[in-house]
Amino acid sequence: xxxxxxxxxxxxxxxxxxxxxxxxxxxxxxxxxxxxxxxxxxxxxxxxxxxxxxxxxxxxxxxxxxxxxxxxxxxxxxxxxxxxxxxxxxxxxxxxxxxxxxxxxxxxxxxxxxxxxxxxxxxxxxxxxxxxxxxxxxxxxxxxxxxxxxxxxxxxxxxxxxxxxxxxxxxxxxxxxxxxxxxxxxxxxxxxxxxxxxxxxxxxxxxxxxxxxxxxxxxxxxxxxxxxxxxxxxxxxxxxxxxxxxxxxxxxxxxxxxxxxxxxxxxxxxxxxxxxxxxxxxxxxxxxxxxxxxxxxxxxxxxxxxxxxxxxxxxxxxxxxxxxxxxxxxxxxxxxxxxxxxxxxxxx
Amino acid sequence: xxxxxxxxxxxxxxxxxxxxxxxxxxxxxxxxxxxxxxxxxxxxxxxxxxxxxxxxxxxxxxxxxxxxxxxxxxxxxxxxxxxxxxxxxxxxxxxxxxxxxxxxxxxxxxxxxxxxxxxxxxxxxxxxxxxxxxxxxxxxxxxxxxxxxxxxxxxxxxxxxxxxxxxxxxxxxxxxxxxxxxxxxxxxxxxxxxxxxxxxxxxxxxxxxxxxxxxxxxxxxxxxxxxxxxxxxxxxxxxxxxxxxxxxxxxxxxxxxxxxxxxxxxxxxxxxxxxxxxxxxxxxxxxxxxxxxxxxxxxxxxxxxxxxxxxxxxxxxxxxxxxxxxxxxxxxxxxxxxxxxxxxxxxx
Numbered sequence: 001x002x003x004x005x006x007x008x009x010x011x012x013x014x015x016x017x018x019x020x021x022x023x024x025x026x027x028x029x030x031x032x033x034x035x036x037x038x039x040x041x042x043x044x045x046x047x048x049x050x051x052x053x054x055x056x057x058x059x060x061x062x063x064x065x066x067x068x069x070x071x072x073x074x075x076x077x078x079x080x081x082x083x084x085x086x087x088x089x090x091x092x093x094x095x096x097x098x099x100x101x102x103x104x105x106x107x108x109x110x111x112x113x114x115x116x117x118x119x120x121x122x123x124x125x126x127x128x129x130x131x132x133x134x135x136x137x138x139x140x141x142x143x144x145x146x147x148x149x150x151x152x153x154x155x156x157x158x159x160x161x162x163x164x165x166x167x168x169x170x171x172x173x174x175x176x177x178x179x180x181x182x183x184x185x186x187x188x189x190x191x192x193x194x195x196x197x198x199x200x201x202x203x204x205x206x207x208x209x210x211x212x213x214x215x216x217x218x219x220x221x222x223x224x225x226x227x228x229x230x231x232x233x234x235x236x237x238x239x240x241x242x243x244x245x246x247x248x249x250x251x252x253x254x255x256x257x258x259x260x261x262x263x264x265x266x267x268x269x270x271x272x273x274x275x276x277x278x279x280x281x282x283x284x285x286x287x288x289x290x291x292x293x294x295x296x297x298x299x300x301x302x303x304x305x306x307x308x309x310x311x312x313x314x315x316x317x318x319x320x321x322x323x324x325x326x327x328x329x330x331x332x333x334x335x336x337x338x339x340x341x342x343x344x345x346x347x348x
Numbered sequence: 349x350x351x352x353x354x355x356x357x358x359x360x361x362x363x364x365x366x367x368x369x370x371x372x373x374x375x376x377x378x379x380x381x382x383x384x385x386x387x388x389x390x391x392x393x394x395x396x397x398x399x400x401x402x403x404x405x406x407x408x409x410x411x412x413x414x415x416x417x418x419x420x421x422x423x424x425x426x427x428x429x430x431x432x433x434x435x436x437x438x439x440x441x442x443x444x445x446x447x448x449x450x451x452x453x454x455x456x457x458x459x460x461x462x463x464x465x466x467x468x469x470x471x472x473x474x475x476x477x478x479x480x481x482x483x484x485x486x487x488x489x490x491x492x493x494x495x496x497x498x499x500x501x502x503x504x505x506x507x508x509x510x511x512x513x514x515x516x517x518x519x520x521x522x523x524x525x526x527x528x529x530x531x532x533x534x535x536x537x538x539x540x541x542x543x544x545x546x547x548x549x550x551x552x553x554x555x556x557x558x559x560x561x562x563x564x565x566x567x568x569x570x571x572x573x574x575x576x577x578x579x580x581x582x583x584x585x586x587x588x589x590x591x592x593x594x595x596x597x598x599x600x601x602x603x604x605x606x607x608x609x610x611x612x613x614x615x616x617x618x619x620x621x622x623x624x625x626x627x628x629x630x631x632x633x634x635x636x637x638x639x640x641x642x643x644x645x646x647x648x649x650x651x652x653x654x655x656x657x658x659x660x661x662x663x664x665x666x667x668x669x670x671x672x673x674x675x676x677x678x679x680x681x682x683x684x685x686x687x688x689x690x691x692x693x694x695x696x
Contacts, residue, residue, distance in 0.1 A: 003476045004427065008451045010477045051676050079352060080545060088436050089670035090456045094548060098668075098681045103356045103545035105464055105685075108438045108454040116453055120468060127475030128351045129358045147672075197428060197451035200442060320446075322437035324495075328399050333446045337453075 003126075006229025008222075009196040016125035017188030018341065019132075019175045020071020023298025024063045026141070026167025029286075032276045037299035038168075039066050045142060045167050052142035056085065056092045056169075060138035061099060063169035067297065071173035073132055078102045078173075080124055082117040083136035085289055086110065086144050086165075093136065102134065110318030111244050112198065113137040114170060114293035115337040118314075121174045122192040122339070131176055137316075138169035139288025148321060149208060162209040163246045164282035166275055170293030172301070189345035190304050195338060196226040200320065202333035208321060211287055211332075212249020212272075215317040218334030219245060220256040222315060226338050227262060234264050238309045241300065242336070243292030243316035244272035246285035271295040292316040304343045311342045351474075354577025356570075357544040364473035365536030366689065367480075367523045368419020371646025372411045374489065374515025377634075380624045385647035386516075387414050393490060393515050400490035404433065404440045404517075408486035409447060411517035415645065419521035421480055426450045426521075428472055430465040431484035433637055434458065434492050434513075441484065450482065458666030459592050460546065461485040462518060462641035463685040466662075469522045470540040470687070479524055485664075486517035487636025496669060497556060510557040511594045512630035514623055518641030520649070537693035538652050543686060544574040548668065550681035556669060559635055559680075560597020560620075563665040566682030567593060568604040570663060574686050575610060582612050586657045589648065590684070591640035591664035592620035594633035619643040640664040652691045659690045 003010050022039040030041035040062055047055040060083070068075065081102040085092035090106045097104035109116040117135035124130040142152055144165040150156045177188055201218035219242050227233055234240060234257075245253055250270040257264050275286030275295070296314050303309045315338040326332070351358050370387040378389035388410055395403040408431070416423065429450040433440035438454045445452035457464040465483035472478040490500060492513040498504045525536055549566035567590050575581055582588060582605075593601055598618040605612050623634030623643070644662050651657045663686040674680070 001476045002479070004479060008427075053672060053676060079356075084456065086437075087670070088672055089434075089458065089668065091668075091670040091673050094668040094670070094681060094683075095673065095678070097683075098548040098550050101547055103547050104683065105468065105545060106456040108432065108456045110437065120453065123471055123475060123477050127471060127477070128349045129471050129475070131350065131352060197453060199449055199451050200446040202446050320437065320439075320442040322435070322439040322442070324401060324436055325439050325443070328401060330443070333442060335442075335445075335452065 008225050009194060009229035011194045012122055012126040012192055014126045015177055015191035015193055016122045016174045017177050018172050018190045018301060019188050020067045020073060020173035021297040021301040022063050022066030022070055022171055023294035024059050024169045025294055028280065029166055029168050032280055034275055034295060034299060037302055039298060052140055053087060053091060056138055056140035056143050057095050060092055060136050060169040061096050063171040064134055064136050067171035067173050073173050075100060075102060078132050078134050079130035080133040082107055082121050082133060084108050084113040085138045087147060092138055109335055110320050111287060111289045112316040112318030112335050112337050113289045114296055115314060115316040115339050118192060118339045119195040119197060119337055122195065125174045125176050133174045134171060136171040137289040137293035139165050139290035140167045141165045144288055148323060158283055159209045160283050161248055162283045163211055163272055163285050163287035165288040166286040166291040168290030168294035170297030172297050190301060190341060190343055192339055193342050194230055194340045196222055196229060198222040198336045200333045200335050202331055204331045206331050208326060211319045212246040212284055213252055214319045214332040215245055215334035216249045216252035216256060219253050219315060219317050219336040222336040222338050224260055224262060237267060237311050237313040239312040240264060240268040241314050242270045244287040245270045245317055246272040246287060248284045314339050314341060356573050357542060357577035359542045360470055360474040360540055362474045363525055363539035363541055364470045364522045365525050366520050366538045366649060367536050368415045368421060368521035369645040369649040370411050370414030370418055370519055371642035372407050372517045373642055377514055377516050380628055382623055382643060382647060385650060387646060400488055401435060401439060404486055404488035404491050405443050408440055408484050408517040409444050411519040412482055412484050415519035415521050421521050423448060423450060426480050426482050427478035428481040430455055430469050430481060432456050432461040433486045435495060440486055457683055458668050459635060459637045460664040460666030460683050460685050461637045462644055463662060463664040463687050466540060466687045467543040467545060467685055470543065473522045473524050481522045482519060484519040485637040485641035487513050487638035488515045489513045492636055496671060506631055507557045508631050509596055510631045511559055511620055511633050511635035513636040514634045514639040516638030516642035518645030520645050538649060538689060538691055540687055541690050542578055542688045544570055544577060546570040546684045548681045548683050550679055552679045554679050556674060559667045560594040560632060561600055562667045562680040563593055563682035564597045564600035564604060567601050567663060567665050567684040570684040570686050572608055572610060585615060585659050585661040587660040588612060588616040589662050590618045592635040593618045593665055594620040594635060596632045662687050662689060
């Protein structure tokens with residue numbers, strides 16, 4: 001039996017359910033247009049901790065805790081935690097896993113971590129290798145900026161193409177649909193049906209403030225491959241959301257898709273492009289693992305539950321930036337992984 | 349259908365085959381007692397490149413290339429590349445994936461990366477989500493030391509508990525056993541039969557030169573859980589090999605297992621403890637993702653093909669050290685993932 005489709009895609013015949021989800025956002029995120037979709041908003045981005053990294057760790061644990069509660073799942077019921085973040089050696093996820101004591105597999109795909117985790121988690125659930133799995137991804141403006149760009153205290157000027165690393169975390173609880181007759185589990189009518197694993201694509205960008213341009217070709221590659229592998233087109237999805245291409249990257253992706261004869265319509269948007277309002281002075285939009293993780297786990301899942309979205313193509317995007325490779329003259333490759341989430345059951 | 353066993357373990361009913369494997373070693377590794385098991389040895393650890401990181405990248409690509417050749421598999425036949433390394437933002441694996449153009453999922457489990465990749469890869473293959481997958485992990489003394497400890501030029505004194513990051517890479521090619529009657533594929537009589545996903549265990553070690561002590565409790569946790577979940581004991585395996593506990597960590601693990609009423613016998617050893625000879629002045633032994641990756645993909649697979657090992661329990665161990673968390677007073681948690689590899693077919 002092969003669950004493989006085409007070159008890079010897979011289907012999930014047992015349709016793993018997303019039984020719980022939660023999104024946590026920082027102060028700036030709570031002041032933006034996505035405010036209503038967060039389950040918890042920080043009053044202060046230090047979140048009562050002594051360092052930004054510990055604050056990010058507390059934030060992702062909060063997201064996991066809320067997702068578990070939402071999915072009526074206890075820590076002890078979870079077979080596997082999958083997740084990651086941007087901080088060196090996956091520090092945030094590692095310490096969250098230490099405190100949770102759930103078997104843990106750390107993943108790194110830069111800001112593509114949420115969909116990478118969803119794919120891996122869905123494979124574990126769909127094949128019966130785990131009964132319940134939790135995915136988690138986070139980012140924090142203050143931890144990411146000082147690691148990848150400049151010390152915050154430096155207060156350097158940001159070019160118009162720069163994006164703002166979202167202080168946000170998202171978590172989803174995946175569970176197998178164990179009913180033999182295909183009935184949805186209670187709260188389990190939102191299912192993962194297919195996925196496309198991305199390739200690393202490097203357009204040769206070397207400017208760390210041009211993340212959207214660095215990721216857009218990888219995003220186009222994954223989208224085009226997904227449509228081809230699955231025999232679908234953009235019109236087959238109510239919503240197509242990329243992770244953090246930002247305002248510039250979003251338009252590069254739209255141009256690339258148009259050139260390839262597969263234009264994206266009004267159903268397409270980018271989490272980075274909608275995370276903040278234009279008054280919030282973030283230039284090209286939001287970025288970071290938490291950008292797509294929080295909007296997928298927050299807004300998309302809630303809109304599906306409300307019946308406003310029936311089929312969504314979610315694609316977190318990652319810029320595989322390393323300060324070491326940048327210092328050695330290397331360009332910044334991109335990667336993008338896509339998953340399809342559908343609302344089943346009473347919504348026919 | 350559940351392929352879950354006990355608290356943290358899984359079984360692979362379709363027994364994914366390891367059809368290809370290769371190990372690459374550095375100069376020091378080629379001068380040690382494991383020399384004969386490497387498929388390729390560097391004459392110079394810079395490997396013709398301008399930076400140590402580019403040398404490590406070339407090394408892991410060499411390992412993947414040799415493993416593919418060994419498994420009579422072309423790049424185009426591979427559905428998925430799974431792997432990682434120690435360098436910030438998974439730089440080595442990311443750039444290898446860029447050059448190979450195989451769909452890629454980056455994993456980070458510090459030095460536990462090889463068994464983490466084998467588990468994820470086996471799940472993809474066993475469940476029919478990939479037909480062929482490649483796992484890869486690497487480390488390089490010169491890239492790791494300067495990132496985690498001191499600039500090499502500093503020439504600092506190493507305490508007796510310090511371990512030597514192996515300059516080595518390992519890669520394995522996994523393939524599904526597609527024959528309906530259970531016959532082994534050509535070259536596919538070495539199969540992955542079960543696995544145990546580790547939890548993060550933190551014994552409170554804060555000294556970056558005490559990696560063995562930081563990882564041993566996680567290793568004990570994974571081994572004890574594995575035996576309990578699978579209903580086996582150490583006597584059921586011809587070989588039990590941990591990743592890079594080194595001489596000190598190996599003895600801590602043996603003490604911990606004895607105290608838990610599950611003593612390890614002569615079949616147990618640690619890749620870090622056997623990578624170098626005592627004359628090679630590496631103090632407590634080898635470490636790094638490449639340490640277990642190269643010995644598993646090199647020595648263990650070759651010894652299985654020679655019929656000298658029939659059932660091996662392989663457990664790469666990871667110290668989830670981050671220079672940021674260390675600077676913030678955090679201790680170093682450990683993790684360990686285990687897989688069981690068996691030789692099937694004509695060896696009854």
